[in-house]
Amino acid sequence: xxxxxxxxxxxxxxxxxxxNDAPVVLSHDQVEEIGRELDALRDRTVADLGxxxxxxxxxxxxxxxxxxxxxxxxMYLGFFPPAWIAGVGALGVSKILDNMEIxxxxxxxxxxxxxxxxxxxxxxxWDTVCPADQWKHSHxxxxxxxxxxxxxxxxxxxxxxxxxxAQKWNPYYLGNPVYAFFLMxxxxxxxxxxxxxxxxxxxxxxxxxxxxxxxxxxxxxxxxQVLKDYVIFPALTGPLFVPTLLGNVxxxxxxxxxxYSIIFCGHFPTGVQSFTEDETAxxxxxxxxxxxxxxxxxxEGSPLxxxxxxxxxxxxxxxxxxxxxAHRYPEMAPVVKALCEKHGLPYNTGGFFKQIGSxxxxxxxxxxxxxxxxxDTPPGVIVERQKSAA
Amino acid sequence: MSVAHTSRPAEERRFSxxxxxxxxxxxxQLDRYLELVTPMVTVRDLRAEVVEVRxxxxxxxxxxxxxxxxxxxxxAGQFVQVGVVIDGVRHTRCYSxxxxxxxxxxxxxxxxxxxxxGLVSQYLxxxxxxxxxxxxxxxxxxxxxxxxxxxxxxLVSGGSGITPVLSMLRTLVDEQHFGSITFLHYxxxxxxxxxxxxxxxxxAANANVSLVLAYTDQETGGHLHGFFGQEHLxxxxxxxxxxxxxxxxxxxxxxxxxxxxxxxxxxxRLHTEEFAPAAAPAEGEAGGAVSFTxxxxxxxxxxxxxxxxxxxxxxxxxxGCRMGICFSCTTVKKSGCTKNVRTGDTDTDPDKAIQLCVxxxxxxxxxxx
Numbered sequence: 062x063x064x065x066x067x068x069x070x071x072x073x074x075x076x077x078x079x080x081n082d083a084p085v086v087l088s089h090d091q092v093e094e095i096g097r098e099l100d101a102l103r104d105r106t107v108a109d110l111g112x113x114x115x116x117x118x119x120x121x122x123x124x125x126x127x128x129x130x131x132x133x134x135x136m137y138l139g140f141f142p143p144a145w146i147a148g149v150g151a152l153g154v155s156k157i158l159d160n161m162e163i164x165x166x167x168x169x170x171x172x173x174x175x176x177x178x179x180x181x182x183x184x185x186x187w188d189t190v191c192p193a194d195q196w197k198h199s200h201x202x203x204x205x206x207x208x209x210x211x212x213x214x215x216x217x218x219x220x221x222x223x224x225x226x227a228q229k230w231n232p233y234y235l236g237n238p239v240y241a242f243f244l245m246x247x248x249x250x251x252x253x254x255x256x257x258x259x260x261x262x263x264x265x266x267x268x269x270x271x272x273x274x275x276x277x278x279x280x281x282x283x284x285x286q287v288l289k290d291y292v293i294f295p296a297l298t299g300p301l302f303v304p305t306l307l308g309n310v311x312x313x314x315x316x317x318x319x320x321y322s323i324i325f326c327g328h329f330p331t332g333v334q335s336f337t338e339d340e341t342a343x344x345x346x347x348x349x350x351x352x353x354x355x356x357x358x359x360x361e362g363s364p365l366x367x368x369x370x371x372x373x374x375x376x377x378x379x380x381x382x383x384x385x386x387a388h389r390y391p392e393m394a395p396v397v398k399a400l401c402e403k404h405g406l407p408y409n410t411g412g413f414f415k416q417i418g419s420x421x422x423x424x425x426x427x428x429x430x431x432x433x434x435x436x437d438t439p440p441g442v443i444v445e446r447q448k449s450a451a
Numbered sequence: 452m453s454v455a456h457t458s459r460p461a462e463e464r465r466f467s468x469x470x471x472x473x474x475x476x477x478x479x480q481l482d483r484y485l486e487l488v489t490p491m492v493t494v495r496d497l498r499a500e501v502v503e504v505r506x507x508x509x510x511x512x513x514x515x516x517x518x519x520x521x522x523x524x525x526x527a528g529q530f531v532q533v534g535v536v537i538d539g540v541r542h543t544r545c546y547s548x549x550x551x552x553x554x555x556x557x558x559x560x561x562x563x564x565x566x567x568x569g570l571v572s573q574y575l576x577x578x579x580x581x582x583x584x585x586x587x588x589x590x591x592x593x594x595x596x597x598x599x600x601x602x603x604x605x606l607v608s609g610g611s612g613i614t615p616v617l618s619m620l621r622t623l624v625d626e627q628h629f630g631s632i633t634f635l636h637y638x639x640x641x642x643x644x645x646x647x648x649x650x651x652x653x654x655a656a657n658a659n660v661s662l663v664l665a666y667t668d669q670e671t672g673g674h675l676h677g678f679f680g681q682e683h684l685x686x687x688x689x690x691x692x693x694x695x696x697x698x699x700x701x702x703x704x705x706x707x708x709x710x711x712x713x714x715x716x717x718x719x720r721l722h723t724e725e726f727a728p729a730a731a732p733a734e735g736e737a738g739g740a741v742s743f744t745x746x747x748x749x750x751x752x753x754x755x756x757x758x759x760x761x762x763x764x765x766x767x768x769x770x771g772c773r774m775g776i777c778f779s780c781t782t783v784k785k786s787g788c789t790k791n792v793r794t795g796d797t798d799t800d801p802d803k804a805i806q807l808c809v810x811x812x813x814x815x816x817x818x819x820x
Binding site: 110111112113114115116119122123126173174175176177178179181186187188206282285286288289293294297 | 471474475480482747
């Protein structure tokens with residue numbers, strides 16, 4: 062996989078824009094034009110935000126609360142298997158909506174412009190064990206600033222997996238698929254522990270002093286979540302304690318598997334580029350935009366699919382405009398796609414099974430030492446960078 | 452925002468049941484569920500429903516509000532923050548209740564003047580109708596009547612500054628206060644006096660209340676004409692040095708009264724409430740850069756207030772009164788020196804909560820937004 066590279070590489074000439082034969086080369090002027098066009102798209106969307114966006118998010122919240130109440134209620138009929146299954150489904154849907162189309166997006170500040178205290182990114186909490194403030198640090202700041210920069214973006218492999226060719230192989234990674242499976246099943250706990258940077262704690266790079274407040278946050282947040290799902294609601298159903306407990310565990314599991322799958326489809330399918338710190342030092346706004354486009358991937362699907370994925374199926378648009386209401390991404394996507402086509406850039410998209418299939422293929426492939434697997438890295442995009450003298 | 456609870460067993464039971472419901476709703480608040488069903492049934496949040504709307508002058512609207520049970524009442528002269536959604540955005544403004552503080556019906560009466568550029572006041576003037584639910588804050592502010600009540604009172608107001616002072620007058624009448632009260636109100640013309648009929652009725656019904664209407668744009672009618680000066684004071688309240696004066700109005704009136712009281716050396720008898728936004732500092736003083744650390748945005752210091760600079764940088768910090776009263780825009784200043792434009796005080800402490808709307812940066816400033 063090629064990163065952003067300086068234009069002294071040998072294949073600068075003769076590029077025909079085809080992704081399969083040679084890398085695409087973007088001139089400095091092209092990059093800046095892309096930046097201007099995306100800024101203009103952003104401005105148009107911001108100017109149009111208003112009552113409709115408010116109605117949309119409240120409609121989603123109403124639906125989520127409806128599923129939640131229905132799910133909790135159906136657990137009282139948990140002795141009747143179809144009711145139990147329906148309850149688990151409703152609760153799973155509720156948690157997915159809460160985490161993805163509501164929580165993730167609200168905590169990005171997408172609805173801060175509404176000045177609604179209940180939907181403010183500074184105070185919003187979501188229905189998962191990870192405290193909002195820790196997630197905002199590891200996700201909004203670390204991941205969105207250093208998207209797909211090896212060594213900086215801690216979402217690459219989550220500190221556990223080898224998901225990129227450029228991560229050096231060692232025998233630990235033979236367990237890659239197993240780690241990925243457990244990360245998927247326990248995703249909310251993985252997200253919670255993400256900001257801990259466990260490997261840095263083990264290696265002594267992080268001090269107890271830095272870690273202690275995180276643990277306090279876990280105790281406060283995860284403690285309440287566990288109490289609610291695994292003690293209070295089961296106890297409230299009296300003799301149905303065990304079926305309700307199992308129902309709540311299953312609903313959390315459904316949410317974990319779904320969230321993991323959607324999120325892994327955002328940056329790890331075939332064709333997504335990663336970058337090095339040197340390549341991305343002192344980026345211009347245009348270069349930042351291009352990195353976000355090349356480092357993200359979309360999933361095609363129905364409007365309902367987009368809602369259930371928190372519109373992270375429009376990961377490319379999300380990474381370009383993380384603080385704009387996500388339900389606007391579908392209408393922005395054709396503009397972004399056309400811009401990519403105009404400049405011969407890849408616009409990485411595909412159906413859910415294609416994207417998740419390629420992610421799992423990577424997880425298995427990169428478990429093995431590089432000598433054992435053939436590398437069929439597609440050509441990347443080369444961005445000409447001019448260090449401006451001014 | 453804590454809910455008051457006593458040690459009575461019934462209250463304790465209710466409270467523990469409430470904690471159970473709150474644990475069930477975690478991490479969201481119960482009100483985030485209830486508001487989707489009916490906004491006036493709340494556990495913690497204070498809201499108010501508009502129950503009556505009157506449009507008394509061409510550009511004022513009087514709203515009668517019925518707050519939810521969390522309302523703890525107000526003292527005459529205090530203000531509340533009212534939030535209303537306009538085109539998807541919740542806007543908050545400060546208004547002073549105009550009714551008597553001890554009113555037993557628990558209602559709150561607000562009179563709003565529709566300023567030509569006032570988004571919220573224009574909206575309320577045009578669209579407020581019974582049934583509209585507003586956000587409401589508990590009352591705040593130090594502009595209140597002392598206890599025991601002064602023997603002689605001079606209440607001075609101008610334009611829409613009438614509301615806190617009228618509340619004081621109505622409260623004193625309600626309490627059957629025997630001391631003499633002079634109510635001096637400034638307006639452009641007679642048509643601009645909100646509450647004209649009420650004022651006349653109050654003065655007629657209470658021998659100790661005298662009403663003085665001063666018109667600045669009308670040379671006949673009323674009792675006085677032109678702007679405030681010591682001759683007005685001598686004419687209506689020659690006993691001023693022996694009284695407590697409560698003043699609320701536009702900046703010109705505030706300045707005029709303050710100057711006269713300062714010259715007379717009786718400033719400590721004057722109690723005021725600002726209702727106009729703080730003036731921006733003079734251009735040319737600006738320097739350095741303002742960095743918004745949580746957003747990763749940095750901008751050159753334009754010399755405007757930090758709230759305006761944050762907005763110019765595309766951020767949306769919460770704000771309320773935009774004049775240093777309500778503390779909605781309070782934000783942690785990580786580092787740098789800021790100057791409070793109302794007091795002139797400078798502040799160099801790091802990690803200090805400051806009010807964005809009345810603070811300007813002096814050199815480099817970092818804010819946690």
